[in-house]
Amino acid sequence: MKALFAIVTLVLLISAPARxxxxxxxxxxxxxxxxxxxxxxxxxxxxxxDRLIRISDLVRRQLAESxxxxxxxxxxxxxxxxxxxxxxxxxxDVQFAQRIGADLVITGVxxxxxxxxxxxxxxxxxAHSGQLITAMNADFRGNTDESWTRATSYLVxxxxxxxxxxxxx
Numbered sequence: 643m644k645a646l647f648a649i650v651t652l653v654l655l656i657s658a659p660a661r662x663x664x665x666x667x668x669x670x671x672x673x674x675x676x677x678x679x680x681x682x683x684x685x686x687x688x689x690x691x692d693r694l695i696r697i698s699d700l701v702r703r704q705l706a707e708s709x710x711x712x713x714x715x716x717x718x719x720x721x722x723x724x725x726x727x728x729x730x731x732x733x734x735d736v737q738f739a740q741r742i743g744a745d746l747v748i749t750g751v752x753x754x755x756x757x758x759x760x761x762x763x764x765x766x767x768x769a770h771s772g773q774l775i776t777a778m779n780a781d782f783r784g785n786t787d788e789s790w791t792r793a794t795s796y797l798v799x800x801x802x803x804x805x806x807x808x809x810x811x
Contacts, residue, residue: 663712664709664710664711664712665711665712665745665746666712666714666743666744666745666746667705667711667712667713667714667744667745667746667747667748668714668716668719668738668739668742668744668746668747668748668769669698669701669702669705669713669716669747669748669749670698670716670723670728670735670738670747670748670749671694671695671698671720671723671724672694672697672698672701672749672750672751672752672762673694673727673728673729673749673750673751673752674686674690674691674694674751674752674754675729675751675752675753675754676690676754677753677754677755678754678755678756678757679756680756680757690752690754690785693752693787693790694752696787696790696791697750697752697762697790697791697794698750700791700794700795700798701748701750701764701794701798701802704795704798704799704803705748705798705802705803708803710803711746714742714743714744715742716738716742718741718742719738719739719741719742722734722738723735723738728749729749729751729765733772735747735749735767736767736769736772739767739769740769740770744769745768745769745770746766746767746768746769746775747766747767747769748764748765748766748767749764749765749767750762750763750764750765751763751765752790754785757785758783758784758785759781759783760781760782760783760784760785760789760790760793761779761780761781761782762779762780762782762790762793762794762797763777763778763779764777764778764779764797764801764802765777766802776801778797778801778802779797780793780796780797
């Protein structure tokens with residue numbers, strides 16, 4: 643009886659899926675693409691720059707707290723990433739992520755059409771192949787701290803962390 647129990651236990655252990663380590667993830671500060679008349683006339687705004695930092699940090703915090711991602715320190719490549727346009731550099735985000743040993747790279751762009759109309763897009767790429775794994779976006783109204791935070795949290799909660807991608811929780 644003990645032998646049978648030992649065999650069943652061994653079979654269960656072997657057939658149980660191995661717990662994989664969370665993917666090592668590089669999350670770069672999100673960027674602003676301002677095509678608004680206001681942006682053309684006034685140039686970059688300090689409050690929008692601060693919001694970009696806050697939403698980037700919000701994504702990092704929510705993903706770290708989920709336990710589904712192992713966040714890497716981007717400090718060794720941060721200056722180079724900030725000097726590049728990550729959305730139009732031909733894959734430099736992947737190269738930066740590879741330098742720090744990432745499996746995934748997450749970038750984002752806030753598109754400001756006007757003071758009223760904005761769109762946040764988050765991209766997730768395989769840092770080994772450079773292939774786009776997924777992209778998600780949220781259109782929203784209002785250029786405020788609250789609207790930026792809500793749009794960001796929505797995408798993290800209902801797309802990045804959703805157990806069944808595409809099915810809101």
